Amino acid sequence: MKVLAVSAGRRMGNCEVLLRHAMRGAAEAGCEVQLIRLQDFEIKPCLGCEVCITKKVLDGGDSVCAIPESADGYSAYVKLALEADGYLLAAPCYNLTAAGRMLDMLNRQHRFLSQLKQKCREKARYAATIGVGGSDWTNFLMPILNFAATELCGSRMHLADQLLAEFHPAPGTVVLEEGLTDRAFRLGRNLAQAMLADQGRDCYLGDAEEVCPICHGSHLQLRHGRLICPTCDIAARVTEEDGALRITWEQGYDLCRWSEYGDKRHLDAIRRGHGRLREHREQVQAALEPLRGAFTPVGP
Numbered sequence: 001m002k003v004l005a006v007s008a009g010r011r012m013g014n015c016e017v018l019l020r021h022a023m024r025g026a027a028e029a030g031c032e033v034q035l036i037r038l039q040d041f042e043i044k045p046c047l048g049c050e051v052c053i054t055k056k057v058l059d060g061g062d063s064v065c066a067i068p069e070s071a072d073g074y075s076a077y078v079k080l081a082l083e084a085d086g087y088l089l090a091a092p093c094y095n096l097t098a099a100g101r102m103l104d105m106l107n108r109q110h111r112f113l114s115q116l117k118q119k120c121r122e123k124a125r126y127a128a129t130i131g132v133g134g135s136d137w138t139n140f141l142m143p144i145l146n147f148a149a150t151e152l153c154g155s156r157m158h159l160a161d162q163l164l165a166e167f168h169p170a171p172g173t174v175v176l177e178e179g180l181t182d183r184a185f186r187l188g189r190n191l192a193q194a195m196l197a198d199q200g201r202d203c204y205l206g207d208a209e210e211v212c213p214i215c216h217g218s219h220l221q222l223r224h225g226r227l228i229c230p231t232c233d234i235a236a237r238v239t240e241e242d243g244a245l246r247i248t249w250e251q252g253y254d255l256c257r258w259s260e261y262g263d264k265r266h267l268d269a270i271r272r273g274h275g276r277l278r279e280h281r282e283q284v285q286a287a288l289e290p291l292r293g294a295f296t297p298v299g300p
């Protein structure tokens, strides 16, 4: 069983240090482990052309990318990601969310999503995540990092564990926090355990403060008059009992984003959206033409 450990942080920074402890945990449990630093791969940001999506969603073909293979290290990363059975993802918090390097990796993923999903159907993949913040301004870090992990598992919620370390702005100081490196070691072991036992959706062994039983996140969002878990898109009701908040989930896995129902709904919406341009191409072009000439973008 191969585990790919991905660091979006500094070389030997806090993410990498915790990741190395998690790798020890996974290796001692019998997994083969490999570490990559996204800094070394210099992954170019997605251009947004959607050729990967139109090829996959509308034409049912294998995904492609407009960025040539020689432009950066993305293809080398794809090869490693496809070969792995499990993932340890570690990212620093930048501006309340996961560092751009992790997001660039995630944004480019449609390039190999159909291959990845096929592999995940043959054999389930699992992931565990480590987030590090310089302070406690980390609100969106874990949901986004866990989303990246879910996408690497073929859009299946196979999160085995998660760990958030806060108040570490200087590189390497995570080693000074009592119990933290041991917790990272256990996280790696938990991932290995989920992989070796092929535990499916019930693989989670984390202990974070959490509310959602599916993604193990702690966010609620008010959307279209409903309170939802923004990661899983299921509705919740909040009541108060004896001064304590109680959250009851009104929908379960079958209606969540990761279910067959959620996947179909999402693909149908994308198909409809792209179909709209095919149907109204001339009308859209006519509306864009006068805008194009009106302002000239300033170059760098």
Ligand SMILES: Cc1cc2nc3c(=O)[nH]c(=O)nc-3n(C[C@H](O)[C@H](O)[C@H](O)COP(=O)(O)O)c2cc1C
Residues within 6 Å of the ligand: 008, 009, 010, 011, 012, 013, 014, 015, 016, 091, 092, 093, 094, 095, 096, 097, 132, 133, 134, 135, 136, 137, 138, 168, 169, 170, 171, 172
């Ligand atoms: C551009 C930038 C933005 C940052 N924004 C945040 C932030 O919003 N919240 C936070 O807690 N830490 C923030 N940090 C601090 C990093 O999360 C912290 O230094 C972390 O330990 C870096 O991980 P690394 O050592 O693995 O690179 C930021 C750091 C940088 C460079």
